[in-house]
Structures are given as structure tokens and as C-alpha cells.
Amino acid sequence: MIPYGRQDISQDDIDAVVEVLQSDWLTQGPKVPAFEQALCDYSGAKFAVAVNSATSALHIACLALGVGPGDRVWTSPITFVASANCALYCGAQVDFVDVNPETGNMSPEALRAKLIEAKRQGTLPKVVIPVHLCGHSCDMAAIAALGDEYGFKIIEDAAHAIGSRHDGHILGSCHYSDITVFSFHPVKVITSAEGGMAMTNCADIEAKLVAYRSHGIVKGPNEMVRPDEGGWYYEQHELGFNYRMTDLHAALGLSQLSRLDHFVAERNRLAVIYDSKLSDLPLTPVDPIPGSESARHLYMIRLHQIERRREIFDTLRAKGIQVHVHYFPVHLQPYYLERGFKEGDFVHAEAFYQQILTLPLYPTLTASDQQRVIDELATCLA
Ligand SMILES: *Cc1c(COP(=O)(O)O)cnc(C)c1O
Numbered sequence: 001m002i003p004y005g006r007q008d009i010s011q012d013d014i015d016a017v018v019e020v021l022q023s024d025w026l027t028q029g030p031k032v033p034a035f036e037q038a039l040c041d042y043s044g045a046k047f048a049v050a051v052n053s054a055t056s057a058l059h060i061a062c063l064a065l066g067v068g069p070g071d072r073v074w075t076s077p078i079t080f081v082a083s084a085n086c087a088l089y090c091g092a093q094v095d096f097v098d099v100n101p102e103t104g105n106m107s108p109e110a111l112r113a114k115l116i117e118a119k120r121q122g123t124l125p126k127v128v129i130p131v132h133l134c135g136h137s138c139d140m141a142a143i144a145a146l147g148d149e150y151g152f153k154i155i156e157d158a159a160h161a162i163g164s165r166h167d168g169h170i171l172g173s174c175h176y177s178d179i180t181v182f183s184f185h186p187v188k189v190i191t192s193a194e195g196g197m198a199m200t201n202c203a204d205i206e207a208k209l210v211a212y213r214s215h216g217i218v219k220g221p222n223e224m225v226r227p228d229e230g231g232w233y234y235e236q237h238e239l240g241f242n243y244r245m246t247d248l249h250a251a252l253g254l255s256q257l258s259r260l261d262h263f264v265a266e267r268n269r270l271a272v273i274y275d276s277k278l279s280d281l282p283l284t285p286v287d288p289i290p291g292s293e294s295a296r297h298l299y300m301i302r303l304h305q306i307e308r309r310r311e312i313f314d315t316l317r318a319k320g321i322q323v324h325v326h327y328f329p330v331h332l333q334p335y336y337l338e339r340g341f342k343e344g345d346f347v348h349a350e351a352f353y354q355q356i357l358t359l360p361l362y363p364t365l366t367a368s369d370q371q372r373v374i375d376e377l378a379t380c381l382a
Contacts (some may be wrong), residue, residue: 002107005187005322006045007033016255031250047198047206054196056243058086064208075129077329077349100348108142131157135295136288137166140176159183163264192253216240266363267296299361324358
């Protein structure tokens with residue numbers, strides 16, 4: 001079977017995890033801050049807060065920006081459900097912004113139109129969560145300009161996009177956002193098995209993220225509101241969670257981070273081969289926008305014969321080629337239909353969904369396996 005994505009684990013990765021197993025600290029040791037510091041050094045962001053998943057990172061990112069009951073959070077319908085669920089965890093309302101029909105990323109034009117209407121009705125969002133689908137950057141300059149104009153905060157869901165750049169900025173630098181979230185699930189660009197990271201340049205946000213990650217507990221001498229009781233004393237200020245990353249996971253993530261540039265280069269090399277060898281077929285690749293370099297988490301195409309998508313998917317799967325579809329629009333999930341969304345709410349997202357197919361792409365995809373994917377797809381489309 002050729003999967004759509006898979007991790008690449010080296011002997012160095014294994015050694016790094018074994019070293020932690022033999023050390024004094026399985027969790028809350030030195031590997032977590034080392035991983036955080038390495039991501040700050042890589043991205044240029046001032047702070048990084050490691051957690052046990054990107055889902056947890058999105059949840060505490062919303063909380064750190066003050067999202068609660070009565071607030072609105074907007075995201076893209078073409079994403080994994082976690083990008084929307086995080087708002088509901090906080091008791092806020094979630095809504096969606098339609099996508100650009102070619103990239104599947106949040107459309108700044110649709111966002112502007114929705115903001116104008118929301119301003120009229122007094123229903124402006126507190127937070128907007130653009131998602132960098134495939135690792136291809138959204139038009140962040142345009143989204144950030146709307147943030148300044150309409151007063152919302154921005155969380156970038158960069159689960160697909162560690163290693164991507166746009167306008168000369170590394171995603172994760174938070175140049176255009178308050179917080180950027182990465183995922184280290186094994187299908188993503190680098191992995192810590194499970195894990196996530198919230199990046200920010202704001203010390204106040206970082207302090208909140210750190211507290212929410214660990215039960216809402218604070219330990220800094222300057223943070224206490226009651227008199228110090230002694231060396232054992234700490235205070236709980238918020239209702240937080242245990243979302244901590246372990247040192248085993250951090251050691252794996254840190255080791256993988258050292259190969260991030262290699263992974264991104266390999267993914268791009270393979271994407272260029274797909275681009276050229278698929279160019280005569282009735283399909284259009286989902287490309288990064290000009291001025292950006294994508295980490296290429298996913299290689300996605302739009303089929304021209306949309307009525308054949310399911311048949312092509314089934315045929316390739318039957319041949320052991322694990323194509324995929326990213327994603328069924330979130331607003332059409334039964335859970336969201338029950339909350340008032342319906343077919344026709346986001347027409348570009350729904351049309352995009354009908355056309356897309358994700359082809360296998362990962363650094364260890366061999367030339368012969370990639371050629372098989374290309375040949376089988378060409379046979380289907382002949
Ligand atoms: C994978 C993913 C997440 C969730 O990441 P986890 O680390 O599995 O919690 C969130 N958003 C997007 C767009 C994703 O692809």
C-alpha cells in the first residue's frame with residue numbers, strides 16, 4: 001500500500017527518545033523547553049508553548065485571546081474539524097468564511113463581505129482562524145489588514161505549514177497573527193507522535209498559554225495573589241487542563257526539527273515531479289500563491305470530471321494507492337448541521353470539496369511508487 005502520508009523516523013530520532021527514557025525526566029524535564037526554544041530560533045517568534053496536540057493548542061489559543069460565551073470565532077470550512085471545535089470548547093459560537101475556489105484557503109474578499117454584514121448586525125468575530133491548507137499560505141497580509149480594520153485577533157492554523165514561508169516570513173513567526181499553531185501528528189511535516197505548539201510574540205499571551213496547559217496553575221513569584229506559603233506553594237488562577245507535552249515526545253520533535261529543511265525540500269522535489277508528469281491530464285493542481293514557499297504537507301489536485309471523483313478514488317484505493325480527500329466541509333458535518341448550518345451556506349467550499357483528491361506525498365515516497373501513482377491516475381483518466 002502507498003499511503004497518502006507517512007512519517008520518516010531515523011536512527012537519530014530513535015536514539016533521542018531512548019536517551020530520554022534512560023534519563024531522570026520522562027515529562028516536565030529539559031526536552032520540552034529545548035524543543036520550544038528550537039522552534040523560536042527557527043521561526044523568529046519570541047515564545048513557543050508545547051502541548052500534547054494541535055487541537056489542545058487551538059483550544060488554549062482561543063482561551064488566551066479571551067474567547068468565551070457570547071463571542072464569535074470564524075474559520076474556514078475546508079479544514080479538519082479541530083479548527084472549528086476549539087471555539088465551541090470555549091462556549092463561543094463558530095461561523096465559517098468561504099474559500100478561494102482555486103486554493104481552498106480562506107478568501108479575504110469573502111471575509112471582507114462577511115465583516116461588513118457582521119458590523120451592520122453587531123456580530124463581529126473576536127477571533128479569525130485562517131488555515132494554511134496543504135501548507136500553502138493564506139493571503140495573510142490581506143487578512144491581517146482586515147483584522148486591524150475590524151478589530152479581530154488572528155490564530156493561524158499552521159498544522160500543515162511548518163516549514164512554509166510567505167512574503168519572506170516564516171510561518172510561525174506570527175508576523176500576521178497573534179498566535180500560530182503547529183501539529184506534530186505523524187502525517188504532518190515533522191512529528192512528535194502526538195503533539196502541537198503555539199507560537200506567539202506576546203509575553204502576556206505566552207503566560208496564559210503556559211497556565212492553561214497545566215491546570216491554570218502559576219508558579220512565578222511575581223504572579224502570586226496571596227502571600228507565599230513556602231517552597232511548595234503554587235496558585236491556580238484559571239480552570240486549565242493537562243495538555244502538557246512529554247519529554248519523550250519533545251525529544252522526537254526536536255530531533256525531527258533538525259531535518260525539517262530536508263523534509264520540505266524532498267516534498268517540493270516530489271511535488272514538482274507530479275506537476276510536470278500530470279500536466280497533460282484533465283486536472284488542476286492546488287498551487288501555493290505567488291510569493292510563497294509551501295512545506296507541501298499535501299499534494300492536492302482538482303479533477304475536471306468531478307462526477308467521476310468517487311470512482312477514481314475507489315479504483316486507486318483498490319490498487320493500494322491511498323488517495324484521500326481533505327476535507328469534507330466542516331459545516332456539513334452532522335454535528336454542525338444540527339447547529340443550523342446547511343448545504344449552500346459556503347458555495348465555493350462545497351464546490352472545491354467536490355473536485356479535490358489528495359495524492360500520496362511524503363519524503364520517503366520512492367520514484368517507482370510515485371510513478372505508479374501517476375500511471376494509475378492517468379489510466380483512470382484516460
Ligand atoms: C491535523 C490538524 C489539526 C489537529 O492536529 P492534532 O495535532 O492532531 O490535534 C488541526 N488543524 C488542521 C488543519 C489539521 O490538519
